[in-house]
Amino acid sequence: MASVDSTAAQRTNGHCGGAEIPVENPATGEVVAHVADLPADRVAELARLGRAAQPGWQAMGFEGRGRVIRRMQKWIMDDWERIVATIVSETGKTYEDAFLVEINYAGGAIDYWIKHAPKFLADEPVHVKTLAGIGKKMIVRYEPLGLIGVIGPWNYPLINSFGDCIPALLAGNSVILKPSEITPLTSLLLAQGLAESGLPEAVLQVATGRGETGAAVVDEVDMIMFTGSTATGRKVMARAAETLTPVALELGGKDPMIVLSDADLERAANLAVYYSMLNGGQTCISIERVYVEEPVYDEFVRRVVDKVGVLRQGESAAPATVEVGAMTLPRQLDVVEEHVRDAVAKGARALTGGRRRPGKGTFYEPTVLVDVDHTMKAMTEETFGPTLAIMRVGDAEEALTLANDSPYGLGGAVFTADRARGEQLARRMQAGAVCVNDALLNYVAVELPMGGWKASGLGTRHGASGIRKFTKQQSLFVSRVHLKNDVFMFPYRPTVSKALFRGLRLLYGRARRR
Numbered sequence: 289m290a291s292v293d294s295t296a297a298q299r300t301n302g303h304c305g306g307a308e309i310p311v312e313n314p315a316t317g318e319v320v321a322h323v324a325d326l327p328a329d330r331v332a333e334l335a336r337l338g339r340a341a342q343p344g345w346q347a348m349g350f351e352g353r354g355r356v357i358r359r360m361q362k363w364i365m366d367d368w369e370r371i372v373a374t375i376v377s378e379t380g381k382t383y384e385d386a387f388l389v390e391i392n393y394a395g396g397a398i399d400y401w402i403k404h405a406p407k408f409l410a411d412e413p414v415h416v417k418t419l420a421g422i423g424k425k426m427i428v429r430y431e432p433l434g435l436i437g438v439i440g441p442w443n444y445p446l447i448n449s450f451g452d453c454i455p456a457l458l459a460g461n462s463v464i465l466k467p468s469e470i471t472p473l474t475s476l477l478l479a480q481g482l483a484e485s486g487l488p489e490a491v492l493q494v495a496t497g498r499g500e501t502g503a504a505v506v507d508e509v510d511m512i513m514f515t516g517s518t519a520t521g522r523k524v525m526a527r528a529a530e531t532l533t534p535v536a537l538e539l540g541g542k543d544p545m546i547v548l549s550d551a552d553l554e555r556a557a558n559l560a561v562y563y564s565m566l567n568g569g570q571t572c573i574s575i576e577r578v579y580v581e582e583p584v585y586d587e588f589v590r591r592v593v594d595k596v597g598v599l600r601q602g603e604s605a606a607p608a609t610v611e612v613g614a615m616t617l618p619r620q621l622d623v624v625e626e627h628v629r630d631a632v633a634k635g636a637r638a639l640t641g642g643r644r645r646p647g648k649g650t651f652y653e654p655t656v657l658v659d660v661d662h663t664m665k666a667m668t669e670e671t672f673g674p675t676l677a678i679m680r681v682g683d684a685e686e687a688l689t690l691a692n693d694s695p696y697g698l699g700g701a702v703f704t705a706d707r708a709r710g711e712q713l714a715r716r717m718q719a720g721a722v723c724v725n726d727a728l729l730n731y732v733a734v735e736l737p738m739g740g741w742k743a744s745g746l747g748t749r750h751g752a753s754g755i756r757k758f759t760k761q762q763s764l765f766v767s768r769v770h771l772k773n774d775v776f777m778f779p780y781r782p783t784v785s786k787a788l789f790r791g792l793r794l795l796y797g798r799a800r801r802r
């Protein structure tokens with residue numbers, strides 16, 4: 289495999305000699321690079337450069353911008369090994385989690401946005417439906433907002449940081465990308481790729497740093513696309529309110545899966561295991577809790593435990609060596625440990641794992657919890673680790689009530705042989721994206737909008753709304769018929785006024801009489 293590109297890691301937008309942040313490989317504890325910790329005045333300078341570059345980028349049109357992004361798609365596919373090695377080095381995830389999820393997403397999403405951006409942002413003629421519209425041409429159009437701030441988390445450094453830059457750029461904006469301080473190297477490498485693909489200077493800039501750098505980005509931009517925890521999302525929204533800057537928030541989740549007694553148990557167990565352990569469980573739409581109907585509960589648990597028991601965990605030094613990687617953020621290990629400890633203290637049992645893995649690196653053993661209930665943090669708070677809690681329920685209604693008993697509403701899944709019933713249950717699940725007999729794959733089906741309800745977010749990514757949020761909408765109302773100016777005094781004559789009232793009542797009063 290290719291090695292990490294330390295040149296890209298050192299690229300810090302001209303900032304040198306200031307404070308630095310060490311970047312560690314969580315699977316080994318080794319420091320792999322240092323990046324700049326940008327102060328607020330440097331972020332303001334990036335904003336000035338980004339604003340100056342934006343009009344030229346917008347003027348290139350969809351075709352010109354699409355050509356650059358298409359070259360970037362090729363750059364990613366040509367250089368995938370270097371990108372995967374960089375992602376693995378800063379997250380400790382497996383090669384497969386980096387390649388199958390992140391690189392695959394980039395390829396598909398770039399394709400989708402290049403093809404659909406011109407259509408989603410084209411002028412929309414509006415048809416006359418009201419009296420006011422007669423004789424008018426009406427158009428809704430979309431104008432780039434200007435400078436977008438993309439603030440990303442550490443769990444998917446390509447998807448959740450760079451992934452949002454693609455539609456923001458194609459819409460004609462310039463972007464300041466603030467990656468997590470834990471995983472900044474992928475963003476720096478991709479910025480290098482964009483520069484080599486012909487992106488004009490300062491159209492995309494990476495502001496490496498900690499939370500204070502993120503807060504400075506919020507102050508400088510025209511719109512914030514934030515992905516991260518609900519707690520930080522609240523802070524971002526409060527800060528953005530000071531400048532009335534619009535925000536889109538993709539936040540935490542506690543996604544439930546419901547398994548009914550007629551479900552294909554082998555499929556349900558496979559997907560429960562895969563989508564709870566994928567990326568070491570550090571996925572916003574991970575399956576974290578499962579509600580299984582009584583008649584199939586024991587068999588479902590047996591299958592899940594058998595599958596989790598054979599998972600290999602450790603440093604992903606080469607492809608196809610381990611299924612479960614490290615915990616990227618060392619302090620997240622404390623959260624996972626606390627949730628399992630709390631559950632066991634309240635009567636739960638860990639049928640696999642249930643502890644940190646001894647030795648180097650930050651690993652938590654893949655863990656299946658049973659005898660759980662909603663007094664336990666493992667069932668109500670985001671764990672964000674390789675754990676799966678399984679609860680026995682009497683019927684589908686009880687499962688649905690428990691699934692909805694959460695402050696979060698990001699995703700969910702229902703498994704049943706009766707697809708129509710599954711769809712009815714899915715419609716009643718309080719979440720922004722729900723799968724029937726599937727899970728998580730909806731995220732890479734970029735045609736479908738994805739966004740959380742309740743404390744899981746605001747706004748969506750993907751689909752038409754996923755690019756329109758990076759624009760401001762303008763309505764054009766063009767008069768085709770020119771009336772004489774004094775016609776506006778006409779209704780104030782007594783006879784005309786009375787006739788108009790009668791006419792309006794006839795026109796709009798029909799519903800009451802029916």
Ligand code: NDP
Nearest residue numbers: 441442467468469498499502503516517520538539540572
């Ligand atoms: P955080 O909320 O801790 O951080 C997210 C980003 O915000 C980081 O770049 C962070 O910088 C930055 N930040 C921190 N403080 C501020 C501030 N005051 N103002 C502006 N920016 C700030 O999230 P995590 O990185 O821990 O990511 C994990 C979370 O992300 C989980 O809750 C997960 O569910 C959620 N998530 C949601 C997704 C979705 O699509 N809904 C997808 C993926 C993850 P720094 O890291 O340098 O402190």
